[in-house]
Amino acid sequence: xxVSILHRVSGDGLAIVGACMFLWWLGALASGPDxxxxxxxxxxxxxxxxxxxxxxxxxxxxVLVGLTWAFFQHLFSGLRHLVLDTGAGYELKTNKLWxxxxxxxxxxxxxxxxxxxxxxxx
Amino acid sequence: MGNGTxxxxxxxxxxxxxxxxxxxxxxxxxxxxxxxxxxxxxxxxRLPLGDHAAVLRWAANPTVALALMLMVVSVxxxxxxxxxxxxxxxxxxxxxxxxxxxxxxxxAIGGAAFGLxxxxxxxxxxxxxx
Numbered sequence: 452x453x454v455s456i457l458h459r460v461s462g463d464g465l466a467i468v469g470a471c472m473f474l475w476w477l478g479a480l481a482s483g484p485d486x487x488x489x490x491x492x493x494x495x496x497x498x499x500x501x502x503x504x505x506x507x508x509x510x511x512x513x514v515l516v517g518l519t520w521a522f523f524q525h526l527f528s529g530l531r532h533l534v535l536d537t538g539a540g541y542e543l544k545t546n547k548l549w550x551x552x553x554x555x556x557x558x559x560x561x562x563x564x565x566x567x568x569x570x571x572x573x
Numbered sequence: 574m575g576n577g578t579x580x581x582x583x584x585x586x587x588x589x590x591x592x593x594x595x596x597x598x599x600x601x602x603x604x605x606x607x608x609x610x611x612x613x614x615x616x617x618x619r620l621p622l623g624d625h626a627a628v629l630r631w632a633a634n635p636t637v638a639l640a641l642m643l644m645v646v647s648v649x650x651x652x653x654x655x656x657x658x659x660x661x662x663x664x665x666x667x668x669x670x671x672x673x674x675x676x677x678x679x680x681a682i683g684g685a686a687f688g689l690x691x692x693x694x695x696x697x698x699x700x701x702x703x
Binding site: 459462463465466467470471473474477478480481483484487488491495496522526529530533536564567568 | 600603604607610611614618622623625626628629632641648649652655656659684687688691692694695
């Protein structure tokens with residue numbers, strides 16, 4: 452049941468927060484270097500500093516980590532649903548096993564992604 | 574709503590008859606999303622995202638621009654289906670539900686159009702020079 456609720460939560464998070472972040476990034480990219488720099492300064496890192504951007508940079512990173520988790524959770528959970536659509540995997544033990552695998556994989560993939568990003572940043 | 578007969582009270586409140594279409598479209602866009610969003614995800618992790626010129630060069634590549642356009646269509650189609658179910662499950666009352674569905678459709682179609690237009694600007698070189 453948890454994994455089903457998480458499928459909806461992660462999907463709706465991606466649909467609203469994820470899609471808006473993507474469009475913001477894409478719009479900034481198309482609008483030129485200044486707009487793009489303003490986006491990066493707001494979400495990730497502002498070389499000029501400033502208290503407001505220090506707060507939004509922290510929020511931006513929390514949102515990005517959250518979106519990474521939502522992406523993997525929804526992806527793995529969605530794959531599980533595609534398998535369930537074939538009529539397979541409804542036995543109690545099998546179902547419980549793959550639900551657990553989905554949730555653990557979502558967290559591990561998120562951790563692996565950010566370790567990779569942070570290792571590159573150092 | 575109806576003329577007071579039993580039939581009149583239930584007419585128009587049943588299945589819309591589009592369930593299997595919704596179900597199939599959700600799965601087809603899900604499969605497309607695995608490929609297209611997977612491509613975006615790998616690209617985002619590997620790109621130097623702080624470098625506007627480099628990211629612009631990547632996005633202006635015709636193959637990448639085409640993949641991004643397909644992704645925008647597939648993602649916004651998929652999210653429209655998903656959020657429709659969310660609204661149908663949680664928005665109670667006809668007026669609230671109708672309003673939420675109108676807002677959702679404006680968001681899904683407007684967002685997709687915004688995304689496609691931005692990619693077109695980048696791909697056709699109309700974007701601000703790097």
